[in-house]
Amino acid sequence: MPFVEIDVNQTINDILDSDAELKQMWNESRTEYAVLGELVKLRKAQGLSQVELAEKTGNKQQVISRIENKENSPTLKTLCGILDVLNYDIQFVPRVQV
Amino acid sequence: MPFVEIDVNQTINDILDSDAELKQMWNESRTEYAVLGELVKLRKAQGLSQVELAEKTGNKQQVISRIENKENSPTLKTLCGILDVLNYDIQFVPRVQV
DNA sequence: ATATTGTACAACATATATGTTGTATTTGTC
DNA sequence: GACAAATACAACATATATGTTGTACAATAT
Numbered sequence: 367m368p369f370v371e372i373d374v375n376q377t378i379n380d381i382l383d384s385d386a387e388l389k390q391m392w393n394e395s396r397t398e399y400a401v402l403g404e405l406v407k408l409r410k411a412q413g414l415s416q417v418e419l420a421e422k423t424g425n426k427q428q429v430i431s432r433i434e435n436k437e438n439s440p441t442l443k444t445l446c447g448i449l450d451v452l453n454y455d456i457q458f459v460p461r462v463q464v
Numbered sequence: 465m466p467f468v469e470i471d472v473n474q475t476i477n478d479i480l481d482s483d484a485e486l487k488q489m490w491n492e493s494r495t496e497y498a499v500l501g502e503l504v505k506l507r508k509a510q511g512l513s514q515v516e517l518a519e520k521t522g523n524k525q526q527v528i529s530r531i532e533n534k535e536n537s538p539t540l541k542t543l544c545g546i547l548d549v550l551n552y553d554i555q556f557v558p559r560v561q562v
Numbered sequence: 563a564t565a566t567t568g569t570a571c572a573a574c575a576t577a578t579a580t581g582t583t584g585t586a587t588t589t590g591t592c
Numbered sequence: 593g594a595c596a597a598a599t600a601c602a603a604c605a606t607a608t609a610t611g612t613t614g615t616a617c618a619a620t621a622t
Contacts, residue, residue, distance in 0.1 A: 432580085433579095439539040440540050442539075459552065525570095527611080537608085538609075
C-alpha cells in the first residue's frame, strides 16, 4: 500500500464540523484530555510504573490505569495526590488562542 | 484590648507539629485547597456570580458553592468545564521549595 | 422596612469515582 | 517460545460528586 499523507487535525476538524453534537463532546473533553496526557508524561518521565505511582499515592494500579485511559475523570483530590508524589503543582494560565 | 502580633504561619506549624495525624491531613489537602482558592479568585475577577458561572458551565449554583467551600472535591471534568468558561488552562509546574 | 441579589445549607436521588479482587493482555527480555 | 513486568479489562461494593428542590442567611439598594 502506498503512503497516503493526511492532515490529522484537518481531518478531525472536518469530521467535527459535520456533527455538532460530536463537536460539543470533543470540545468539552479537550482540556481534560490534555491534562491527563500530561499526567502520563510526568509519570513516565520519572520512571515510575503505574504500580509504583499507585503505592506512593495510596491508590490502586487499576485506578491509575482508568485515569490515564480517560475512563474516569479523577477528583481534584486524587489528581493533587498524584501531583504531590510527582512534585508538581497546578497552575491556572490564561488560555492562549487556539 | 491591645494588639497582639502573631505569626499565623508559625502558629499553624506549631499546631501541626504537635499532631502528626492532623499534619498529614493538612498536607494532603494543601495543594487542592490552593487550587480551589485560585478558582474563586478567577470567578470574582471576571465579575461572575456563582449563578452566572453555573449557567455558563451547565452546573448548579449549589455545586459551585460546594466546590468553592471545599465541601466537595470536583472531578477534573467539572473543573475543566469551569476553566473553559473562564478561558483558563491547567498547567503542571515543578513544585518550588516551600 | 422591603426587595433584590448572592451565597450557603439541607435532604434526598442519581451518577460516577474509587476500592477490591481476579485475570487477561500487552510489552520487553532472555 | 518462555518468562516477567507493566498495563488493561471486568465485575461488584462502597464512597463521594453531582442533580434537584427548597430554603435560609447575608449584603446591598430602593
